[in-house]
Amino acid sequence: MQGTSGVRAGNRRRRALAPAASALVLAVALGGCSTGSLQATSAAPGSTSQGAQPDVQIPTDTPSESDAAASGPIPTVTADPLTPTTPTAPATSAVLPTQDTPATVTPVTAPGTPAATTAGPDGTGSCARTLAAYPVLAPGARGAAVRTLQCLLDDADFGPVAVDGVYGTDTRAAVKRVEATLDGAAPHPGRVDAGMWVVVISRSLGDVTLELGSTGPDVVTLQRALRAAGATVTVDGRFGSQTKKAVQRLQDANRIGADGVVAGETLFLLKMGATIG
Numbered sequence: 001m002q003g004t005s006g007v008r009a010g011n012r013r014r015r016a017l018a019p020a021a022s023a024l025v026l027a028v029a030l031g032g033c034s035t036g037s038l039q040a041t042s043a044a045p046g047s048t049s050q051g052a053q054p055d056v057q058i059p060t061d062t063p064s065e066s067d068a069a070a071s072g073p074i075p076t077v078t079a080d081p082l083t084p085t086t087p088t089a090p091a092t093s094a095v096l097p098t099q100d101t102p103a104t105v106t107p108v109t110a111p112g113t114p115a116a117t118t119a120g121p122d123g124t125g126s127c128a129r130t131l132a133a134y135p136v137l138a139p140g141a142r143g144a145a146v147r148t149l150q151c152l153l154d155d156a157d158f159g160p161v162a163v164d165g166v167y168g169t170d171t172r173a174a175v176k177r178v179e180a181t182l183d184g185a186a187p188h189p190g191r192v193d194a195g196m197w198v199v200v201i202s203r204s205l206g207d208v209t210l211e212l213g214s215t216g217p218d219v220v221t222l223q224r225a226l227r228a229a230g231a232t233v234t235v236d237g238r239f240g241s242q243t244k245k246a247v248q249r250l251q252d253a254n255r256i257g258a259d260g261v262v263a264g265e266t267l268f269l270l271k272m273g274a275t276i277g
Helices: 002-041 065-071 144-155 169-179 194-202 217-229 241-253 265-271
Strands: none
Touching (some): 144 169, 194 265, 217 241, 217 265, 241 265
């Protein structure tokens, strides 16, 4: 009985020791492999054991974490926009007139309306060409009527005359030029009477035909001449019934056909200083 029990006990110890022995054998085998690997690795560069392949190091393009840390952060590049932007033109601000740069306002005059006053050619004065009555003037006279005469002399190209309101040397020289265009000698040299006013005013008409219904600057000039000749007429640039009657009175006073039309002989009489009397 004891011999059988001993055999059984020995079998149990062998079975218990078998796994440990297997583990020990596996560890020894693995250790041998590690030692061979270490010996192959520690071999001198360029030498190879018989049947062993040399180690080949393949470079890679991927940097290690240590290289990335050493080189610093990768800069960020901003791409240009696909559509170029157009620069915006600066806004232009309007320049408003100031006290130093006053705005210039040009008056608008309706067609056919005579100007109330007009500066002379040298800018020394102004005058009103339409007067309620055209007085007799002589050398040495002064005043608004003289300025009117001086402007009218310039209008008819008998100037230039300084518009200063003084009937002086320049004005007398211009009146002499008017007198030289008359038929015969002037009855009163230097004197500007009704006939001389009519001549000076009418010389600005040119060759025109004016009749009932005519309008414009030439009608204004005719109406001024008729007023200087002694007629009562409104100077408005419209050849109406009043203007026609004034022309007929002038024609009757000078014994020509009273048709009320300013042309030919009537126009010639005006330019020669005809009056109503």
